[in-house]
Amino acid sequence: xxxxxxxxxxxRLAKNLRRNILERCIEFGLLCSGIFAxxxxxxxxxxxxxxxxxxxxxxxxxxxxxxxxxxxxxxxKHYGIMALVSGTLTTTFIALLVAVPLGTxxxxxxxxxxxxxxxETIKPVLELLVGVPTVVFGYFALMxxxxxxxxxxxxxxxxxxxxxxxxxGIMIVPYIASVAEDAMRAVPMAMREGAYAMGATxxxxxxxxxxxxxxxxxxxAYILAISRAVGETMIVAIAAxxxxxxxxxxxxxxxxxxAYIVSVALGDLEHGGIGYQSIFAAGLTxxxxxxxxxxxxxxxxxxxxxxx
Amino acid sequence: xxxxxxxxxxxIIKAESNALNFSYADxxxxxKNINLPVYENKITALIGPSxxxxxxxxxxxxxxxxxxxxxxxxGEIILHPDNxxxxxxxxxxxxxxxxxxxxxxxxxxxxxxxxENVAYGLRVRGxxxxxxxxDKVEEALKGASLWDEVKKRLHDLAFNLSGGQQQRLCIARxxxxxxxxxxxxxxxxxxxxxxxMNIEELMAGLKEKLSILIVTHNMQQxxxxxxxxxxxxxxxxxxxxxxxxxxxxxxxxxxEDYITGKFG
Amino acid sequence: xxNDKKAEIENNLTRIRSLITKHKRHDHIFAGVxxxxxISLTITLLVLxxxxxFDGYPRFNLDFxxxxxxxxxxxxxxxxxxxxxxxxxxxxxxxxxxxxxxxGVYLEEYAKKNxxxxxxxxxxxNLAGVPSIxxxxxxxxxxxxxxxLGQTILTAGLTLALLMLPIVIVATREAIRAIPIHxxxxxxxxGATKWQVSLHHVIQYSYGxxxxxxxxxxxxxxxxxxxxxxxxxxxFIAFLPPSPVGLEPPFINFEWLEAGFTVLPIQMFNWIxxxxxxxxxxxxxxxxxxxxxxxxxxxxxxxxxxxxxKKIKW
Numbered sequence: 088x089x090x091x092x093x094x095x096x097x098x099r100l101a102k103n104l105r106r107n108i109l110e111r112c113i114e115f116g117l118l119c120s121g122i123f124a125x126x127x128x129x130x131x132x133x134x135x136x137x138x139x140x141x142x143x144x145x146x147x148x149x150x151x152x153x154x155x156x157x158x159x160x161x162x163x164k165h166y167g168i169m170a171l172v173s174g175t176l177t178t179t180f181i182a183l184l185v186a187v188p189l190g191t192x193x194x195x196x197x198x199x200x201x202x203x204x205x206x207e208t209i210k211p212v213l214e215l216l217v218g219v220p221t222v223v224f225g226y227f228a229l230m231x232x233x234x235x236x237x238x239x240x241x242x243x244x245x246x247x248x249x250x251x252x253x254x255x256g257i258m259i260v261p262y263i264a265s266v267a268e269d270a271m272r273a274v275p276m277a278m279r280e281g282a283y284a285m286g287a288t289x290x291x292x293x294x295x296x297x298x299x300x301x302x303x304x305x306x307x308a309y310i311l312a313i314s315r316a317v318g319e320t321m322i323v324a325i326a327a328x329x330x331x332x333x334x335x336x337x338x339x340x341x342x343x344x345x346a347y348i349v350s351v352a353l354g355d356l357e358h359g360g361i362g363y364q365s366i367f368a369a370g371l372t373x374x375x376x377x378x379x380x381x382x383x384x385x386x387x388x389x390x391x392x393x394x395x
Numbered sequence: 396x397x398x399x400x401x402x403x404x405x406x407i408i409k410a411e412s413n414a415l416n417f418s419y420a421d422x423x424x425x426x427k428n429i430n431l432p433v434y435e436n437k438i439t440a441l442i443g444p445s446x447x448x449x450x451x452x453x454x455x456x457x458x459x460x461x462x463x464x465x466x467x468x469x470g471e472i473i474l475h476p477d478n479x480x481x482x483x484x485x486x487x488x489x490x491x492x493x494x495x496x497x498x499x500x501x502x503x504x505x506x507x508x509x510x511e512n513v514a515y516g517l518r519v520r521g522x523x524x525x526x527x528x529x530d531k532v533e534e535a536l537k538g539a540s541l542w543d544e545v546k547k548r549l550h551d552l553a554f555n556l557s558g559g560q561q562q563r564l565c566i567a568r569x570x571x572x573x574x575x576x577x578x579x580x581x582x583x584x585x586x587x588x589x590x591x592m593n594i595e596e597l598m599a600g601l602k603e604k605l606s607i608l609i610v611t612h613n614m615q616q617x618x619x620x621x622x623x624x625x626x627x628x629x630x631x632x633x634x635x636x637x638x639x640x641x642x643x644x645x646x647x648x649x650x651e652d653y654i655t656g657k658f659g
Numbered sequence: 660x661x662n663d664k665k666a667e668i669e670n671n672l673t674r675i676r677s678l679i680t681k682h683k684r685h686d687h688i689f690a691g692v693x694x695x696x697x698i699s700l701t702i703t704l705l706v707l708x709x710x711x712x713f714d715g716y717p718r719f720n721l722d723f724x725x726x727x728x729x730x731x732x733x734x735x736x737x738x739x740x741x742x743x744x745x746x747x748x749x750x751x752x753x754x755x756x757x758x759x760x761x762x763g764v765y766l767e768e769y770a771k772k773n774x775x776x777x778x779x780x781x782x783x784x785n786l787a788g789v790p791s792i793x794x795x796x797x798x799x800x801x802x803x804x805x806x807x808l809g810q811t812i813l814t815a816g817l818t819l820a821l822l823m824l825p826i827v828i829v830a831t832r833e834a835i836r837a838i839p840i841h842x843x844x845x846x847x848x849x850g851a852t853k854w855q856v857s858l859h860h861v862i863q864y865s866y867g868x869x870x871x872x873x874x875x876x877x878x879x880x881x882x883x884x885x886x887x888x889x890x891x892x893x894x895f896i897a898f899l900p901p902s903p904v905g906l907e908p909p910f911i912n913f914e915w916l917e918a919g920f921t922v923l924p925i926q927m928f929n930w931i932x933x934x935x936x937x938x939x940x941x942x943x944x945x946x947x948x949x950x951x952x953x954x955x956x957x958x959x960x961x962x963x964x965x966x967x968x969k970k971i972k973w
Binding site: 109338377 | 660669681685689690696701702706714758765766770776779782783785790793799800804805824825866875878879881882883887890902908914927928931932939942943950953961
């Protein structure tokens with residue numbers, strides 16, 4: 088800096104110096120935008136925890152985790168998160184039941200069976216499916232899938248977990264297919280040639296050689312699928328009902344954690360009230376559940392990665 | 396055409412290519428009118444500068460080119476004694492591959508245990524009997540002189556083996572199914588000298604049971620191990636004869652230039 | 660002796676052939692199942708779209724676009740919703756795009772490989788996996804009450820920007836990574852500074868890839884519902900925010916940022932939640948518009964990416 092004020096410095100060097108300072112400033116600015124990502128993470132944790140703390144001063148953690156009734160808006164208040172967790176787990180489970188086999192088969196088909204042309208045509212369709220807003224899928228579940236299911240099973244109520252679970256599964260198929268397919272395409276061609284040179288068929292190569300070789304990436308796809316299903320909001324809020332109900336029965340109606348947050352947000356929120364705080368406690372639970380599934384998933388993935 | 400292909404009357408022909416042409420999907424013609432016999436219980440080496448088509452030729456023998464759309468064969472490769480043209484569209488490539496196995500340039504074990512790698516070819520053939528599998532795996536690993544090194548850890552992951560061991564594992568894998576011909580595509584180019592020596596010794600023993608076709612970029616290797624040598628250049632077969640003849644008294648000037656290192 | 664061997668080989672061949680026929684059957688079955696699933700998925704997408712179009716057909720007229728929501732389903736329209744969506748997206752765009760590109764350029768061109776850049780990277784990856792409703796809660800606690808921005812267009816735009824940020828960052832990084840090092844070297848060789856290389860070359864050549872990411876992110880922001888509901892967007896709005904452009908100087912004003920609002924997916928959700936079937940028609944019509952917009956935007960993004968892949972051969 089001192090040099091800049093020094094009149095002895097030639098104008099050319101001064102220009103260099105100015106340019107260097109400018110470069111530094113720009114680098115700092117870019118760094119800040121990178122740091123912003125860390126800031127968001129910290130802010131999420133801070134907001135959820137700081138709003139949940141007063142909630143847990145009202146409600147003991149024991150009641151929160153063991154009570155099976157969730158009625159923060161009734162006169163007799165219960166705060167048993169399990170009534171919401173059950174809904175989240177049930178819809179997630181149904182969704183995975185649909186998405187994991189369909190997504191995996193699609194991935195294997197695209198990676199090992201389809202010709203180049205078919206693959207190049209199908210992948211954009213899958214991407215379009217990924218882009219469909221979830222509120223539209225919710226409409227689909229309520230107005231089309233549930234009535235269809237009612238034809239097979241007439242006792243099904245208008246709001247149930249089965250329909251939205253299935254639709255959620257359909258929504259997730261392209262995610263699994265795309266991530267798992269990438270993992271399979273990344274398996275070196277030498278591996279395929281090795282299998283084909285042994286006289287293996289496409290199916291044998293795909294199942295016995297490529298799938299084990301890509302297992303780490305395939306599990307990553309499943310982890311992503313679980314995160315999507317656990318955090319999915321609009322499909323369940325529209326089609327599963329918003330009444331908390333401690334049940335794992337897919338034909339009953341129930342609220343998920345996300346659906347509860349939406350239903351409270353739609354009403355009049357009194358800032359700082361227990362209802363307001365409860366959605367942050369629910370959100371924190373949701374985040375921890377997502378985190379837990381991710382950790383389990385990565386542990387499984389690591390275990391497989393060691394075996395193969 | 397047949398007289399061009401100097402047949403050696405004392406040998407039994409296991410396979411022969413007749414007027415074989417091959418083009419890749421982009422239209423480049425990689426093989427031009429190749430006529431070459433592969434003799435039974437002999438090692439035939441393919442030599443030539445890189446890009447001469449020797450690997451391409453080798454990969455015709457188990458229809459590896461079928462994996463990539465657009466590749467075109469023309470001509471025939473006849474497999475004896477049943478006189479099957481293995482390039483015929485009506486012949487299933489899988490059938491060809493079950494009879495003719497291949498060892499690749501870089502070791503490519505599957506992400507499975509040592510045992511499962513060797514047993515894979517048998518499983519593909521529908522073998523489920525544990526006793527048979529155990530016996531065959533042991534036999535193949537012994538045939539590939541790997542048994543003593545791995546018998547205590549058959550269920551370890553194959554990736555944990557050294558490069559030379561991996562390549563011998565791939566040989567055992569190819570051997571386990573009793574192929575009629577084994578193809579080697581520069582099998583030692585990724586290995587150190589000691590591992591290379593092991594594999595060369597192995598091949599000398601293997602030819603008692605089957606016929607071998609090997610691509611090598613290493614002329615000394617061809618001279619050491621092969622009975623017959625074929626020199627290829629720019630997709631054409633320049634010379635084919637007994638190895639000692641090719642290396643001591645080649646008929647063609649180009650062959651001599653390549654062998655003496657004036658070129659290539 | 661020779662005949663023996665021939666017989667043995669032929670025997671073996673018969674066995675192999677029957678085996679191959681059996682194994683090939685698995686191939687055909689699997690290929691059939693795979694094709695069936697993919698066709699079903701495509702049909703699902705089609706049914707989804709056509710169902711909305713048919714259900715919403717009675718509302719496809721200009722009035723639907725120029726009317727405010729109403730108690731009478733037939734008279735209700737989506738004017739406030741589409742204006743709200745458009746204004747929110749403007750905020751989202753201007754917040755997320757510069758920040759996302761800057762972060763992407765930093766990570767690819769500037770960051771040294773150390774624990775700190777690893778930390779940023781892990782954060783970006785994880786943020787992409789956080790459920791969108793969590794962003795809603797973050798915005799509710801931080802923007803609405805923490806910063807006192809209230810339940811405004813500004814808040815909603817910033818919230819969606821947070822969601823869009825990881826998408827833009829990832830797209831930017833991928834596009835930048837595709838540029839070979841010798842392009843940079845050529846620029847440095849004529850005396851460009853790091854920033855000049857980034858601005859004149861790296862960002863410009865990765866423009867298409869970044870644009871793809873931005874469009875996909877915007878398409879997602881249009882359809883995103885849960886976080887906007889969570890910050891307390893209104894569901895019934897019968898007025899428009901102040902116009903961003905005026906006829907008198909200074910022509911542009913920013914009062915609209917502080918206005919209450921609703922967006923298309925919330926309007927749709929609101930109508931689905933009504934028991935009367937007539938409102939479901941409105942919901943379907945709104946859904947058809949949303950899905951059309953997102954399909955068009957995603958299609959455009961796919962097209963751009965396809966063109967880049969075809970055109971550029973480094």
